[in-house]
Amino acid sequence: MDAPKTDFIREIIANDLSTGKHATIITRFPPEPNGYLHLGHARAICLNFGIALENAATGARCHLRFDDTNPEKEETEYVESIKADVKWLGFDWGEHLYFASDYFEFYYDCAVHLIKNGLAYVDEQTAEQIKETRGSLTVPGKPSPWRDRSVEENLELFAKMRAGGFEEGAAVLRARIDMASPNIVMRDPVIYRVLKATHHNTGDAWCIYPMYDFAHPLEDAKERITHSLCTLEFEIHRPFYDWVIEHCPVPARPRQIEFSRLNFTYTVMSKRKLLTLVKQGHVAGWDDPRMPTLSGARRRGIPPAAIRRLCEKTGITKYQGVTDVALLEFEIRDHLNKTAPRRMAVLDPVKLVIENWPERTAEEIELVNNPEDPAAGTRHVSLTREVWIERDDFMEDPPKKFYRLGPDRHVRLRGGYIVKCTGWGKDADGRVTEIRCEYLPGTKGSDAPEGVQCRAAIHWVSAERGVEAEVRLYDRLFTAEDPDAAEGGFVSVLNPDSLKTVRAWVEPSLAGVEPEWACQFERLGYFVADRRDHIPGE
RNA sequence: AGCCUCAUAGUGUAAUGGUAACACACCGGAUUUUGAUUCCGUAUUUCUAGGUUCGAGUCCUAGUGAGGCUGCCA
DSSP: OOOOOHHHHHHHHHHHTTSSSSSSSSSEEESSSSSSSSHHHHHHHHHHHHHHHGGGTTTEEEEEEEEEHHHHHHHOHHHHHHHHHHHHHTTOOOEEEEEGGGGGGHHHHHHHHHHTOOOOOEEEEEHHHHHHHOOOSOOOOOTTTTTTTOHHHHHHHHHHHHOOSOOOTTEEEEEEOOOTTTGGGGGGEEEEEEEEOOTTTTTTSSSSEHHHHHHHHHHHTTTSHHHHHHGGGGGGGGGHHHHHHHHHHOSSEEEEEEOOOOTTTTTOHHHHHHHHHHHSOOOOOOOOTTSBBHHHHHHHHOOOHHHHHHHHHHHSSSSOOOBBBHHHHHHHHHHHHHHHHHHOOOOOEEEEETTTSSSSSOOOEEEEEEEEOOOEEEEEEEEEEEEEGGGGGGGOOTTTOSSSSOOTOOOTTTTEEEEEEEEHHHHETTOOOEEEEEOOOOOOTTTTOOOOOOOOEEEEETTOOOEEEEEEOOOSSSSSOOGGGGGOOOGGGOOOOOOEEEEEOOGGGGGGGGTSSSEEOSSSEEEOOOOGGGGGOO
């Protein structure tokens, strides 16, 4: 529809295709299964899968790969949720589902290759010593006493590591590069460590595991990824990425390109902090509708198309900014406005009695399900003598810009007749208990008669035919624009009103609705987003 | 402090070296049987200083500001 938006990454790709550097494009989305996917991941997902889709004519594709090289942090529960979330967002990896842990033998062979070429050595310093001798931002590092071992000795020791001959921390394999490099990543980075933990995929087959910096370029090369797209914090690691590709026997030469993360105002997006919210019970779980996770968004009723559109609009750059959530909220409203069926509900009810309406008589009123979409059809609701309306749709002493009910004022019962307020009752505390009115016959489906001012249409639910239901209203989880910067920590700025449960009166058609189903609440309108609309096949 | 990266309305982005623009937000108005939607309109922008050029948001130099990097995490 819109003009295809491009960015520096897509430009590089278009160029690589036109110069013949690559015949097709292969990208990958490589999450570590140590938590649920969140809104921030949406950018990487849309970018990688989007590029594959855009270049489908050349046979392009995008792999889903679980980057599971640390057995201590990863769980199967997370791999399942990640798969579900990527699908929900609308993307398909087809046959291309991989695990970094499936290539453990390959990384091992590459490490042996490095050792044989004098480019890696077994270091028996303690973690402490390694840290100290790495130097600092301004001070160059010092070589390890084990740096110049013979190839034979290194080979033997590395085999011993694999065989379980070293305890955790007793030995690591290091790349032999440059302890004086201004880039600390290049000061003989550790590429293998001993971890006697059970891996979710490989069980106890291994007790040594490759580090991300070593494994990732090899994973990419193994899968013949052409463009390895990642976030800015890996920029400093690129020289080592290239070093690994240069010095290992790899079948392809992928290129790493970095882009900025997606951040939102009022939103905490670090997995560790989200896990804290779950563990401390501030939310019901990773998929609580208030969570910024993709599964939370799904339960909240956020259409995946809105998230995709947001990603398209915010684009890809290297500038690390914070996107105003208002941009996301607009896309949600925009999409829901065109697709969500409308229903009437009264959250804080007060009774309205239509005094000139006959007792025990109901009229079936036809309402359109979505004024933006005639194909959505219509439904019927019953109008009776007594209906519930929203308490704040009536004011005893209305100010100038108030268009709803007040003494002698007219308002339309949405989809039905215009009524005129004729009186009201109050209890001892001065609280309005009931409002009385008269309806104007003949005003259903037609404009207000001459001389009658009626500018608003309010929600109503028949007191006899309506249904009382529990409705949950969700609001922002945090009150601070930047929860991370809050003085008492992000937990101190949690919004106590982020979840409100109210007894509301709703149309009978909403009777079976699960409490989690979302209501987009506008001043006088409710969008009801049916979860089933957003989960294909569910 | 050393290295790497970035800098365009309040926010996110766009502009073969050639009149700075779009979306959101904001404010004002019109329409409206959702105070929604829709439609019009107002206001606000190239970090600073030099340089190259007929002409610089774009190229060069310096400065400033922001982010990242001293895990046996990814």
